[in-house]
Amino acid sequence: MSATIHRLDSGPQPSLDPMVALVAGDLNLVNAVILGRMQSDIPLIPELAGHLIAGGGKRMRPMLTLASARLIGYTGNRHHRLAAAVEFIHTATLLHDDVVDGSDLRRGRRTANIIWGNPASILVGDFLFSRAFELMVDDGSQKVLKILSNTSAIIAEGEVNQLTAARRIDLAEDRYLDIIGAKTAALFAAACRIAAVVAERPESEENALDAYGRNLGIAFQLVDDAIDYVSDAGTMGKDTGDDFREGKMTLPVILAYARGSSDERAFWKDAIEGRRSSDTDLAQAVGLIRDARAIDDTLARARHYGRRAIDSIAGFPAGNAKEAMVEAVEFAISRAY
Template identity: 60%
Template sequence: MDADVHTLKIKRPSTPSVAKLQALVAADMNAVNQTIIERMQSPVVLIPELAGHLIASGGKRLRPMLTLGSARLLGYGGTRQFSLAACVEFIHTATLLHDDVVDGSDLRRGQQTANIIWGNKATVLVGDFLFARAFELMVEDGSLRVLRILSRAAATIAQGEVDQLTTTGNLDTTEDRYLEVIIGKTAVLFAAACQVASVIAERDDATEAALESYGRNLGIAFQLVDDAIDYASTADVMGKSAGDDFREGKLTLPAILAYARGNDDERAFWRRTLVRMDRQPGDFEQAVAIMSRRQAVTDTLKRAHLYGERAIDALAVFPDSAAKAALIEAADFTVQRAY
């Protein structure tokens, strides 16, 4: 890739959406969806039934779209991106199934979670099935580099989820420690989804690094926004229960900032609710009020904006194109989304 950095000339809309990226890769997503449907099949009827419940529940499929959009950005004209995008979606879906069991969640994208409908055992095992399908797709691609990137991402995600358990209820968790956790459990799959496009397009290390940086920073921004709106949105808007992180004792950045900035009474409140898990009626509303007073949600969203800009900056090495504009707008949408 040419070492020159291109001057950004793309106009960024004031109300961004992922519609531009969706339109750009619509035909490609049909091929990805076909692969997903084929690989979900099993003579064990419960497997496609349960997996299909989550996959068909209205998610935007942002991660596989990033694989397809990155391939378009590089002008790749082959077909390997279809199976790899399906692989990325399977990894993501498997982690969602496992997460809902671990967290005891009852809503996902506005619908009952699989663990509520089919139970924890079936949900975990179908998640395992989807992980296995993902690895089949990696191997079939035939690239050891692709296999290394995606398998390492899958392992890091699992490690990140376990790592998050160690911070639950731990008010000594720092912002740096929190970032380590969200990079592991969220950002690495965003990064891998983009990075593999450079491998199949046979581009140089600088191109691969740029796409990895775009995806990683986008993933960090995405999780920061998720954690912020857990204290600043509603179940109707979010498609999941508001305040889930608070109820589960998760030390996300809003809580970390609120505790660090709080007075003695506020810190005592966080110790009672997040460490001892001693909850009383109105505690979540009080948590939201403290967050507002200490600018915890506002500053979390400011950090998300910073990482969103870093993601966009990583694309500066690529010439302007429809794909670049779509990826930039996807980053802006990630920071500004309402859910």
């Protein structure tokens, strides 16, 4: 176990392949549920939903449900529909987010709102949310319904919190962590936790899986926010500097602003408030972030949350499931290198 943890700092490049191999059979069943439930007599709905669902995503969240079930030895099949519900919630939020952000690219492809327009994207997102809740009701567990419905509300709160924090140069790191904890980490946590619920495992195991998913989700988002300033569209699947142009105060900017000279802080204020958004301005922003070592420190925080995720499942038995879940954390962080 300790040798695996050390890969957060050095060692061979980690991969999501062990988790993919672990859950491959289950994921085929989940994909069948997704395909069946996104159908509609209105052709635009499966066309638009299929564009995003088939768009090259790793199915990270439903895979976490399936891997968590493997970790605790669950042998039923309820988790297949619930993993599909998790993916529908995620996909619906992506459709809505792309409208809010005015995004052009998602995973390297044109976003649904660019192809079909904002109204269609919002309405199909609503359809997918409804399908998710149908799947929860079909499962019949009040506890699962409470966890996933509460998570959906938390995600929405996180997105509204981020919206109201946009172009606010005074955004504190604590509020930023609250935002990503809600809009990203909450669904990671719920995806893992519901496996313990359907398996009727003790609350201590529910909490351990929740903590694993939550800390992984925070690490995942921290890395995403760092990558936005160091990658190209081919790596990230979106345009470099999208966060910069949208005035998002992510951790690299928060750190660079806090450490900047008065002139640098004036630049950041103009940039975040929308007065500096050219390619030249972006290049200057990247340089300031680099000089402030803000990417290094953002990734150091990601590694901290990654270690917390790994520590959360330390009490579960050793085996392929545990190793795959540890390596998934390693993979989430290694994307930045």
